Amino acid sequence: MKFTKRHLVYLLIVMVIAFLLSTYKLPYYIYKPGDAGALNPIVEVEGGYESEGDMHLVTVRGGQATPIQYVMAKIMPHHELHPIEEIRPEGVSEEEYFHVQLQMMESSQEAAIVVAYQAAEEGIDIQYNGVYVVTIIEGMPADGILKMGDRIVGIDGNEVNKSEDLIKYVEDKQAGETIKLEIVRSDKHVTKEIELEAFEQLDNKVGIGIQLVTDRSVEVDPDVTFSSGNIGGPSAGMMFSLEIYDQLTKDDLTSGYHIAGTGEIDYEGNVQRIGGIDKKVIAADDEGCKIFFAPNENGAEGSNYEVAKKTAEEIGTDMKIVPVDTFKDAVTYLQELEK
Numbered sequence: 001m002k003f004t005k006r007h008l009v010y011l012l013i014v015m016v017i018a019f020l021l022s023t024y025k026l027p028y029y030i031y032k033p034g035d036a037g038a039l040n041p042i043v044e045v046e047g048g049y050e051s052e053g054d055m056h057l058v059t060v061r062g063g064q065a066t067p068i069q070y071v072m073a074k075i076m077p078h079h080e081l082h083p084i085e086e087i088r089p090e091g092v093s094e095e096e097y098f099h100v101q102l103q104m105m106e107s108s109q110e111a112a113i114v115v116a117y118q119a120a121e122e123g124i125d126i127q128y129n130g131v132y133v134v135t136i137i138e139g140m141p142a143d144g145i146l147k148m149g150d151r152i153v154g155i156d157g158n159e160v161n162k163s164e165d166l167i168k169y170v171e172d173k174q175a176g177e178t179i180k181l182e183i184v185r186s187d188k189h190v191t192k193e194i195e196l197e198a199f200e201q202l203d204n205k206v207g208i209g210i211q212l213v214t215d216r217s218v219e220v221d222p223d224v225t226f227s228s229g230n231i232g233g234p235s236a237g238m239m240f241s242l243e244i245y246d247q248l249t250k251d252d253l254t255s256g257y258h259i260a261g262t263g264e265i266d267y268e269g270n271v272q273r274i275g276g277i278d279k280k281v282i283a284a285d286d287e288g289c290k291i292f293f294a295p296n297e298n299g300a301e302g303s304n305y306e307v308a309k310k311t312a313e314e315i316g317t318d319m320k321i322v323p324v325d326t327f328k329d330a331v332t333y334l335q336e337l338e339k
Contacts, residue, residue: 025064029087030073031080033279034059036260036287037244046222048247053254056244057228057236058262058283060276061078062087078278078311096148100134101232105173107213108233108264109226109328110241115269115327119241120248123221128161129153130184131212139192140209147185151215154182163212170196175206222248237265238293241327242334255337260284261293261322261330263304269327271295277304278311285317296323 038054064084065073073079088097119125130153136142152160155180160166171180175198182191198204224244228236239261246253262280263271273295284292292312295301305323314319324330 001130005124010029019197024066026067026070027084028065028070029062029082030065030069031060031082031276031279032073032076033282033286034061035079036280036283036289038258039239042228042244043224043240044233045224045244045247048222049250049252051246051252051254051258053252054258055239055246055254056258056260056284056287056289057231057239058260058280059231060283062249076118078282080276081217097232098232100148102230103134103213103231104234105228105236106235108235109228109240110216110218111265111281112237112244113220113224114267115241115265116244116248117220119269119327119331120245122248125219127217127219129217130160130213131163131166131214133210134213135211137209140207141197142208142210145192145194146181146183146208146210149185151184152181152212153184153189156180162214162216164214166212167193170207171205173206175204177206234264238263238271238324238327238330241265241269242330245327245331250254251335253331253334255334257291257337258287258289259291259293259334260287260289261291261324263293263324265327270327271324271326273297273304281308281311281317281319281321282315282338285312285315285319289319291320291322293322293324294331296325298325299323 036056036058039057040054042057065081070081073081088094114124114126130151133146133148133150133152136146136148138304152166153167154160155166158169173179175196178193178195180191180193182189194208196206196208198206242253242259262273262274262277265271277294281292292308294308296302297305305321309321312319322330322333324333
């Protein structure tokens with residue numbers, strides 16, 4: 001067959017179309033099952049004990065969809081598409097969004113350290129340095145006044161050490177009242193006044209439309225280090241706490257099992273709801289895990305646990321789905337496993 005100029009043009013057109021289908025970014029974000037890697041290479045307690053089994057960190061893969069990925073997400077089970085503005089608010093760059101996710105990961109690691117070291121009765125010292133603004137809701141009172149990364153150290157002349165201090169103070173205020181925030185921005189102390197507003201979607205609770213992370217300085221003995229790389233978000237908190245506790249205590253908490261799970265953890269050891277749990281169940285099953293901890297949300301309808309259990313039934317796994325409300329629930333379950 002003679003290769004003509006027309007053939008060359010057709011070939012170039014096909015190549016351009018293929019390139020666009022595989023690289024052009026649509027205004028949609030796609031979520032799908034990720035990985036379930038062992039935590040041993042990620043978390044290291046100095047002089048920590050070893051275990052026969054492994055705790056596993058479970059992830060969800062996410063990214064802006066190309067046309068091909070968009071079509072695949074419409075076909076494949078447990079793939080989700082969201083308008084990008086639902087994931088990354090307008091005006092927030094990909095870099096800023098990723099930075100917030102990493103901050104959330106750091107916060108979850110810190111909470112996990114506090115919970116695990118206190119449970120193991122090991123040395124820990126906590127210093128509070130204020131709270132960081134990690135998200136500002138567009139159109140809310142703080143929009144245009146505060147910036148992501150601002151550190152709030154005071155409110156109306158009162159010292160702010162942790163996010164709970166600010167939240168409790170504002171709870172006693174009324175919509176329309178003005179608060180004066182003392183913040184540190186680029187190493188400079190500035191004061192900002194913001195009028196409080198009631199949020200209908202939150203039973204008319206008043207606020208200014210921000211999400212906060214407490215800036216704590218935590219020192220522990222023995223030392224613990226993380227190498228989580230570019231993994232972001234808060235949902236690995238509970239599994240971090242279990243891995244740290246397992247390395248701090250002599251008894252093998254894994255009993256030789258491969259154990260996965262998910263759930264944000266607070267500094268009191270409460271396990272909270274996360275997103276994408278169906279995808280995490282699939283990732284854990286693909287890795288061969290036998291136990292999966294899921295936030296129970298105190299038995300609420302449509303809880304993470306219910307979704308995880310339904311997903312496990314759909315894929316036909318024999319992995320045990322275990323509901324937990326607290327770090328202690330998970331530890332107790334593992335301590336009662338057959339050795």
